[in-house]
Amino acid sequence: MSTLLSLVIFIAIAYFSGQFFQRMQVRQFWLRGIIFSGSLYILLGYLFGPQVFALIQPQVISDLNIAYSFFLGWVGFLIGLQLNLKSLLRFSRQYYWFSLTNFIIALITSLVLFxxxxSYLNFEMLDVFVLAVAGVVTSPILIGVFIRDTKARGQVTHILQFNAAIDNILGVIVMGIILGIQGEIKFMDIYVYGYFNIFIYVMVIVSASLIFYYLIKQFNTDEELLLLILGLILVVVGGAFYLKQSLVFASFVFGAIIANLDIPTKKLYLYIQKLEQPLYIILLIFTGMLLNIRQGFNVWLILIFLAVHIIAKFIAGYSATHVISGMRKIPSSIGLANLGMGGLSLVIILDFHISTNSIFSETMLMIIAFAILLNDIIGFWYLEGVLLKRMKKVYDT
Amino acid sequence: MIRKFTIAVVLLLIYFTITTLYPNPEKSGNDITLLLGIMIMAAYLIALILRNVKLPKLSGYMILGLILGPIGFNFLSENFINQINFITHLALSFIALTAGGEFKFKRIKQIKNSMLAILVGQVVFVFIGLFLLLYFVSSIIPFLADLNNEIMIGFSILFAVTALSTSPAVTMGIITEFKAKGRLTDLVLSVTVLKTILLVLMFPIITAWAKVYLLEGHSFSWDTIQSIALQLFNSLLTGTALGFLVIVYLRYIKVEKSIFLLGVAIIIIEMSYMINAEILLTSIITGIIVENFSKEGDALIEGIEQSSLPLYVIFFSVAGASLHLETLKNAILLTVVLVLGRMLFKYIGSYVGALLTAEKFEIKHYTWLGFIGQAGIAVGLATIIYDAIPNETGLQFKTILIGSVVINEMLGPIFFRYGLIKSKEIDAN
Structure with a gap:
């Protein structure tokens, strides 16, 4: 089957499964975990991919390079576009310290334990680092669904939402820096360290941002806006891909610069956001297609990841609530509310897979794909079974 | 204008700097995403600059393609063009879907007589006129004078039929870009669509006929007719089925129209490989069905327009990069004569058709301007000719055929825009 027809199948699966799953109304926490983790899309991808029904061949997956590089770029761009410094400064300093402490402690704990x-399994330091970053980022979907369904209000929900957003931003930044400084690349006729090309790489992103700034005033129609965004995301992502950098980070920086330029970005954000869900679903399905469970499945690796993840998140939450003043009302087990990992973790691993093609990236993808499911189930259990009751008790008294 | 030009140059410099500082020959193709982004942006900027000097955007895309193509910087190499083949196919299908979607039976009824008269006028004058011109001019051109009669007839047939074609992409591109509306627009569009359908069907027959003269021992086979009938049937069936599928979707589901239509275009392309349907024909039929058998025609056009701009930019830039401008210098004089001859016969054909149906002055004198853009089928034909005559003469034939397409393809958008302005169907500004 050709690349093009596979793309249609891809889109059709994404569309119809999206319609189906969105209409499912369930109450059980474990079922909610399964649905909102996106694992069903991953499963669909796995079933239709080369490993089971082989509707889509491995060659097609590599042919679709442009398409999924663009999807990753779109995700990064959207995250970056939310980083408007003026609106971020509205939040209290405590929130920042809390989230930063939480992130750093979770990252360091995960890093050490992983x-x-x-390292006994011959993973490189870089692989371990990427795995830790992918584990640290928190899914905003899980928390959003919890708040929407329980109508919970107050400091705890604010901090949870804020923390998830900051986690994502920090995750993308750390990932970008790690990939930026690692490895070697051929510069003219000699091999140089990765960080050597950061100047060129940053120049590409800054140039793209300035071009956007100038042209947005002259591209008036929606079609022209699409052309502008598409063209520049391809430039930024293409540059990053060529220089073996993080595609998500490149477009994230591009989005963040634009968000802070003197141009109205609300319309742009809404326009970009329209495509977020379908692209995200396509990414999940794509992940499923890349999974090679028969060869690389190792239940111990998944369980180890899960255990480390829970320990790191718990320690981080516990420390942050005790270290940062004014957070006494926050339960010390709050870290468990951040267990949900979501799509960004997958995006980070896919980004790593595309940029470096590490021999362990497929194993890491498998670990994350399963961990997302288990973490989201535990996350839902904690949010609805434990945290909600505690919050009621605290606010009732 | 200077700023836009500077930005286009900066974009090209970005690509040049990255690929020069970090050469990566062992992984060729790593730069596709970057190059695609640069091409889209730079082509659109060049198009905006050209618009300031009253040239259509399509010309801008093609000029950028020429600059970046094999005869320019060679950024858009043949490898790159092959790798983004699926995007150019998508664009072609979108263009044909739009052309079909603009083919409204109600409007056609009003221009039926003129449309048929101009179509017949074109076929008769352009085909016969150019065939005779080339056949007789050959006796005074040194490198053609020594050729045997049979080869000259074969080449004249192929050249004349190629000259008859009009690029539906250029026609639709200009109509969409300038939102042209009016009698001349309707006539050019409908004649182009009909001619495309006719040529798609007749082309294999004519090629087979020409081969009888060009290739020794080659005879006309009835299998060709059977194969065409099958292709027509498959295209009609697929186009009709997809047309009704689109109607149902646009009427009842409505959401994500662009993505759905993208899927339809992809299915059309795949069906063309799987069951020997023709991309252009199938897409046109799908468009015609949606437009004329439902009220969803506008929704179809709107859905396509939402996402077609990047595809159009890529399609025409690649078309520009694929033009073998270097071939022109080898036989420039004869090529120019044939291009001018084609224009003359296009004018006569359109004029006679409009005269017979008592059309107004603008239609008589400006309709031909809409038929100058030439479809790229000549490249395939040129290969047939070179296979038949693999020597210097064959190469000259190939050059003439491709060279005339190069000139016509570049002039087509400019002429059509001029015709639309003169007939007051678009604003000159």
Whole structure:
């Protein structure tokens, strides 16, 4: 089957499964975990991919390079576009300290524990780092669904939402820096360290942002706006891909610069956001297609990841609530509310897979794909079974 | 204008700097995404600059393609063009879907007589006129004078039939870009669509006929007719089925129209490979069905327009990059004569058709301007000719055929826009 027809199948699966899953109304926390983790899309991708029904061949997956590079770029751009400094400064300083502490402690704990375990399996330091970053980012979907369904209000919900957003931003930044400084690349006739080309890479992103700034005033129609965004995201992502950098980080920086330029970005954001869900679903399905469970499945790796993830999140939440003043009302087990990992974790691994093609990236993808499911189930259990009751008790008294 | 030009140059410099500083020959193709983004942006900027000097955007895309193509910087290499083949196919299908969607039976009824008269006028004058011109001019051109009669007839047939074609992409591109409306627009569009359908069907027959003269021992086979009938049937069936599918979707589901239509275009392309349907024909039929058998025609056009701009930019830039301008210098004089001859016969054909149906002055004198853009089928034909005559003469034939397409393809958008302005169907500004 050709690339094009596979793309249609891709889109059709994404569309119809999206319609189906969105209409499912369930109450059980574990079922909610399964649905909102996006695991069903991953499963669909796996079933239709080369490993089971082989509707889509491995060659097609590599042929669609432009398409999924663009999808990753779109995700990064959308995250960056939310980073308007003026609106971020509205939040209290405590929130920032809390989220930053939470992120750093979770990252360091994960890093140390993963290194102890995975270095025995010949994982490189870079692989361990990427795995830790992918584990640290928090799914805003899980928390959003919890708040929407329980109508919970107050400081705890604010901090949860804020923390998830900051986690995502920090995750993308750390990932970008790690990929930016690692490895070697051929510069003219000599091989140089990755960080050597950061200047060129940053120049591409800044140039793209300035071009956007100038042209947005002259591109008036929606079609022209699409052309402008598409063209520049391809430039930024293409540059990053060529220089073996993080595609998500490149477009994230591009989005963040635009968000802080003196141009109205609300219309742009809404326009971009329209495509977020379908693209996200396509990414999940694509992940499923890349999974090679028969060869690389290792239940121990998944369980180790899960255990480290829970420990790191718990320690981070516990420390942050005790270290940062004014957070006494926040339960010290709040870290468990951040267990949901969501799409960004997958995006980080896919980005790593595309940029470096590490021999462990497929194993890491498999770990994350399963961990997302388990974490989201535990996350839902904690949010609805434990945190909600505690919040009621605290606010009732 | 200077700023836009500077930005286009900066974009090209970005590509040049990255690929020069970080050469990566062992992984060729790593730069496709970057190059695609640069091409889209730079082509659109060049198009905006050209618009300031009253040239259509399509010309801008093609000029950028020429600059970046093999005869320019060679950024858009043949490898790159092959790798983004699926995008150019998508664009072609979108263009044909739009052309079909603009083919409204109600409007056609009003211009039926003129349309048929101009169509017949074109076929008769352009085909016969150019065939005779080339056949007789050959006796005074040194490198053609020594050729045997049979080869000259074969080449004249192929050249004349190629000259008859009009590029539906250029026609639709200009109509969409300038939102042209009016009698001349309707006539040019409907004649182009009909001619495209006719040529798609007749082309294999004519090629087979020409081969009888060009290739020794080659005879006309009835299998060709059977194969065409099958292709027509498959295209009609697929186009009709997809047309009704689109109607149902646009009427009842409505959401994400652009993505759905993208899927339809892809199915059309795949069906063309799987069951020997023709992309252009199938897409046109799908468009015609949606437009004329439902009220969803406008929704179809709107859905396509939402996402077609990047595809159009890519399609025409690649078309520009594929033009073998270097071939022109080898036989420039004869090529120019044939291009001028084609224009003359297009004018006569359109004029006679309009005269017979008592059309107004503008239609008589400006309709031909809409038929100058030439479809790229000549490249395939040129290969047939070179296979038949693999020597210097064959190469000259190939050059003439491709060279005339190069000139016509570049002039087509400019002429059509001029015709629309003169007939007051678009604003000159």
């Amino acid at each position: 290194y102890l375990v995975f």
